Amino acid sequence: MSGQATVLVVDDEIRSLESLKRVLSEEFEVICAKDAGEARRVLESEIVHAILCDQRMQHETGVDFLKHVREVWPDPVRMIISGYSDSEDIIAGINEAGIYQYIAKPWHPDKLLDSVRGAVQLFRLQKETETAGIDMKLTPERVKRVVTEKRGAAQQLFDFDRIVHAPDSPLRDVIELGRRAADFDISVLITGESGTGKELLARAIHYGSSRSAKAFVVENCGALPDELLESELFGCKKGAFTGAYQDRIGLFEVADGGTIFLDEIGETSPAFQVKLLRVLQESEIRPLGAQRVRKVDVRVVAATNRDLEAEVRAGRFRRDLYYRLAAFPLHMPALRERPMDIPLIARRVLDEVSKAYGRAVHGIAPDALSRMQCYDWPGNVRELQNEIQRMVVLADNGQLEDRDLSPRIRSSGAPITLRNGHGNGHHNGHGNGHSVGATLKTQIEALERLMITEALDRHGGNISRVAGELGLSRVGLRNKLGRYDLRKGVSRDG
Template identity: 35%
Template sequence: MTDRAGIIVVDDEINIRNALVTVLSKQGYDVRGVGSGEEALEELTRCGAELVITDLKMPGVGGIEFIRRLKAAWPETEVVVMTAYGSIDTAVEAMRSGAYDYLTKPIDRERFPLVVTKALERRALANENKQLRDRLETRVRYDQMVGESEPMQRVYSLVEMVADSGVTVLLTGESGTGKELVARAIHHKSARADGPFVTLNCGALPENLFESELFGYEKGAFTGATTTKVGRFELADNGTLLLDEIGELSLKSQVDFLRVLETKEFRRLGGTKVIKVDARIVAATNRNLEEAVKQGDFREDLYYRLNVVPIRLPPLRERGEDIPLLAERFLREFSAQHHRDLKEISRDVMRLMRLYAWPGNIRQLRNLMERLVITVKEPAIQPEHLPEEIQASQEHARTMVVTLGTSLNDIEREAIRRTLAEVVNHREKAAKLLGISLRALQYKIKEYGIRE
C-alpha cells in the first residue's frame, strides 16, 4: 500500500488486542490498540482512522454508546464489532447504530482479513464518491454543463470568446453530446442573457411548416389561420435563436432562411409589414455539412454564413475522464427526482463505463443512470446491474475505432486514456502495454491533460 490505512483496535483484553494489532500490522496497516471507548475517541480526535474494530463489552462507555458517539463525530469511519457467539442480537443492534459488520469471538482467522478488507474498500469507495461530489459542485459550469477534460476545456474557452461577440455560431457533434446546453451557455454568458432563448427543431418540421414556424403568419393567411401567430425568429428579438438540426432543412427553406440571416428582416406569411429583428443565431447539427455541400444537399453560401465560429462537441468516448462526474451528477438528479436513497457507484462499474464507447453519448449515460436509480435496490451499483453491452465493454477495451480525419494527437490521447482505464491507472503497466517508457507516458499524460 502506498498510503497505509489507519485502524484502531478497541478491546480491554490486552492479549486479544495485541494479537489483532500484530496480525493487521503484518498486513501493512497502520494499527493502534486501545483499551476503552474513551481512549478510542481520544485517538480518533488526535489522528483519525479509516476503520475501528471494537469489542462491545468494555468498562466505561459501552460498545453501543461508543459506536453512536463515533458515528456522530466521524460518520465516514467504518466500524466492525466483536462479540461473543451468544450475543448476536447485540451485534445486530450495533449495526443499526452504524457498524458495518461484526465478528464473533473467538475470531475466525480466515474471515477476519476479509471483513477488514471489505470495510476498508467501503470506506475508500465512500471517500471517492464524496470527492466526486465535491468536484462536481465546482465543475458544473455554463448552465449545467459538466466536465473538466481537455476537450471540454476547449469548448469552455470558445464559449467565453464568442459569448459577447454576437457572431453566428455553428455547433457540431454527434447526437446526445449536449449542443443545446452549449447554446444556452453562450446565451446566458452574453449581453443578451436577459432576453429570450428560443429553439426551433428544423428536423421535426415538414417543409411547408418551416416558414410559418420561423416567421409566423397573419390572420387569414391560409385556411385555418384564424389568428395571427408570431414566429420563432420574432420571439427571439434581443435574444438568441437556436436552430437545431439545421442540416435537415430543405433547399427551399435554406434559401428562405439565408435571406433573413443576411438582412435580419422578414414578413409574416400573408403580411406586408417588414419586421426587423435583432436575434443572435446559433445553429446545431449532427451532420457533416461540408460533405452535404459537396453532395448538393446543403447550400454553400448558407454554410459559410453559419460557420463563422464553429464549436465541435466531443463525443463521450473522447472525454472518458468526465464520465464519473456526469454519472454522479445524474445519479443525484434522479435520486432526488424519484425520492430514492443516493447510491454509490462501485469502482468496477466506473471502470466499465469508462471503457464503453457510448454511441448515444451523454443522453445514453443519463438514461442509464435514471434506470439504475429505479431498478437497483442495493446501496452500491455493481457490474451485474449494468446492461450486457456495457458489461462486455472490457472484452473490446483493446479495440479502437478511428474516424477518418482524426488527428494523430487525438488518436494518441485516446489510446493512452483507454489503456490507463484498462489497467486502473497503473502507469507502469500502461507504459508497458503502450511500448513506451514510464517517463514518456508521464510526459504525455501531462501534455494531453489526461485526468486519472
C-alpha cells in the same frame, strides 16, 4: 437595436389620430385606422403588438370593438384612450375587453410613450412565457416577475462552468472558445453527434452574452415541413395556409433582442434555406400572409449532426448560408473521445436522478464505472443519462453495481480487474485483459483508476502512502484523484 413593434391606433378624430401617430412614431411602427371597420381590416392582414383605441367613436365604442378583438385576435395588448372618466366604461373595458390600461385625455407625450412601451413589453413577455411552456393567465406584474425569475435561474443553470468535464478533456478547449464567442455578436455553428450537448453549449453562449436579459428560444428545424417551419420561425396570419387557424407570432420575433437556437439546421430543404438566408442578411422577417416586413435583432446559434461542409460540396446545403451561419464554428466531441469525463458526468447525473426519484443511491462501484468508460456510448451523454436512470431504479444496496448495467454495456467489454496490484484481468474467456472495442488510452485510464482505487482502500485514503506505493508525487497523485473523481476516498491526514 431591437425591431420596431407595430401599434394600431384607432380614432375617428383626424387631428387626434395625427397627434398620436406623431408621438408614437418616434419608437414604433404606427398604423392608423379612422374607425373599427378599418381597424379590423388591418388586423386581418398585419401582426399587431398593441392597440390604442379611442372610447367614444361614431359607430362603435372602443370597449365594444376591443371586446370583439379579444375574441378574434387575442394577442395584441389592448388600451383605451378617452377624454371621459365614465366609471362604467372603465369597468366594462377591464372586465369584458381585457384592457391593459386606460389612458385619459389630454395625455402627456412621455407618459403615453411609457404606457405603450409597457404594452409592447407585456406582449413580448407573454409570447416568451408561451414558448417557455407556462400555461396560465397572469397579471402583467406577474408575467414580468415570472420571466425575470426564469431568466435568473437559467443564467445560473446554464453557466459555462456547469458543463461537466475533466481538466484534460478535449471539451475544455471548446468551452473556452464558447466563452470567447459569447462576448461578441457573431453567428455560431455547433457541430457534433446527437446527444453530445450542443443545446447546452448554445444556452451557455446566450446566458454568457450581453443578450442574456432577453429571450432564448429553440426550434428543431428537422421536425417540421417547410410551411410549418416558416410559420413557426417567421409567424403567419390566420388563413395564410391550410391549418393556420389563428395569427402566430414567429420565434424570430419572440427572440427579438435575444438568441434563437436552430437545431438540426442540416435537415432543412434548399427552398427553406433561401428564405432563412434572406432573414439573416436583411435582419427582417415577413409573416406568412402578412403584407409588411418586420425588423428583428436576433443572434443565431445553429447546430447539426451532419458534416455541413460535405453537404455543401454535394449541393444539398447552400454555401452562402453555411458561411453566414458558421462565422464561428464549434465542434462538440463525442463521449467516446473523452472517457475521462464519464465519471464526472455519471456522478452529476446520479445525484440529480437519485434526488428526483427519492432513492438513497450515492455511489458507483469501481467495476461498473470502469465498464462505462470502456463502452462507446453511441448515444453520447443522453444515452449515459438514460443508463443512470435505469440503474438507479434497479440499485439495491445504495450504489450502482456492475450487475445493474444494461446487457449491451456489460457485453461490450469486461472491466479490468486487479489482484495485489497486478493486472490479472479477463474478458469473456480471453486471458489478455483487454476490452473489446476499447481504445488503448481508455484501457490504460481504466487500469490506472482501479490501481489508485485499490491503493486508497489498502491505505485508508492516506495520500503519502498511496503516492509512495504507486511511485507518484503527492501533487501528481492529487491531480489524478481529481481527474478520476476519487477525492472522496482521501483521508484528512493524507
